[in-house]
Amino acid sequence: MNKTRLGRYALLVVGLMLAATEPVLAQSVNADLIYELNAKLLYVAIPITLLVQVILVYTVWRFKDNDDPQPTRENRRLEITWTVATAIILLFVGIAAYTVLGNPVIALTPDSAEGAQPQAQQELEPSVTHPNRSGAIAPDSREAVEVEIDAFQWGWEFIYPEAGVNSSTELVIPANKPVYLHITSRDVIHAVHVPALGLKQDAIPGQYNTIKTIATEPGTYQLYCAEFCGSGHSKMLANMTVMPQDEYQAWLNQQQSGSSPNASANGSANSSAIAPVAANPA
Structure with missing residues (x-):
């Protein structure tokens, strides 16, 4: 299977999973806020999960016959990239959760x-x-x-x-x-x-x-x-x-x-x- 076809299948799977996470009709403003937050978190979690699994499967398949593995070399650009990406994701999750948890209909104080x-x-x-x-x-x-x-x-x-x-x-x-x-x-x-x-x-x-x-x-x-x-x-x-x-x-x-x-x-x-x-x- 070539990379183009693999990429198409991956996009199809992501699309189907995101469609399946569409929130159901809420019966109250409380449920609406909770369902919307869950959907936002799933929109972030599903692509990350699929990316990690694809990398894992590819790595196992690519190096399954490697009898002489070499130590991983330092790649500062890659390390900076995933550190920044992780910080952005955590910031998004924190703001989304705080917005809902600070709403009076969720946490009335x-x-x-x-x-x-x-x-x-x-x-x-x-x-x-x-x-x-x-x-x-x-x-x-x-x-x-x-x-x-x-x-x-x-x-x-x-x-x-x-x-x-x-x-x-x-x-x-x-x-x-x-x-x-x-x-x-x-x-x-x-x-x-x-x-x-x-x-x-x-x-x-x-x-x-x-x-x-x-x-x-x-x-x-x-x-x-x-x-x-x-x-x-x-x-x-x-x-x-x-x-x-x-x-x-x-x-x-x-x-x-x-x-x-x-x-x-x-x-x-x-x-x-x-x-x-x-x-x-x-």
């Missing part, structure tokens, strides 16, 4: 929240049922939806403090709207994980961990505990349903009126209205 809208942030307080617990981060807008996720052995309670609503089997949020999830635990460490939406955060007793998301695709997604928490760990399952804004408001009104819930696609939700929970003044 008090500093990042305050940096978005300092004045608005000072006027808002997180809406939670345990204001004495630390860690809850206030939203950067009054339009954001806040939900408290209270984990326990072995189940969940999804609380909407401002609406006076809770649910034990289904977390419902509106699509295309900022949602802040204040996560805590009653007993041991748990972890909220919704793979399809790119959400994962520990639930720690006595404190809150807040994550932000904007879901873009209405639908029902699997939510489960990702931290082993005892013999009933595998039973900690729930649905996370993303609804258009009008349907979400209708669901909230339905829970407040105490009527039978039917938000879940399979009708398994078991939500009920509760007395409004006093939240910190906004």
Whole structure:
């Protein structure tokens, strides 16, 4: 096989592998950022991997019958070239990762929240049922939806403090709207994980961990505990349903009126209205 044909096959393989790494349709801005970062890293890793493998195969084939190998001679130009190329690649990976990890919807911190809208942030307080617990981060807008996720052995309670609503089997949020999830635990460490939406955060007793998301695709997604928490760990399952804004408001009104819930696609939700929970003044 001549070098021209080998080069064509190599380019074909690279093209097919890059096409296979195209990110799938993301259901949230969180997942979109994660998939995009993974794709960028693969675009760099795949050509490097193929180049190394081609050099390895060529070297084995080229010198397989060499019974008198000679020491490698110094080549400063080659050494400088691969050192500079490695530095450029690492710089690209570092910047790409930092850009994603510094985004508030991936790593929400008090500093990042305050940096978005300092004045608005000072006027808002997180809406939670345990204001004495630390860690809850206030939203950067009054339009954001806040939900408290209270984990326990072995189940969940999804609380909407401002609406006076809770649910034990289904977390419902509106699509295309900022949602802040204040996560805590009653007993041991748990972890909220919704793979399809790119959400994962520990639930720690006595404190809150807040994550932000904007879901873009209405639908029902699997939510489960990702931290082993005892013999009933595998039973900690729930649905996370993303609804258009009008349907979400209708669901909230339905829970407040105490009527039978039917938000879940399979009708398994078991939500009920509760007395409004006093939240910190906004």
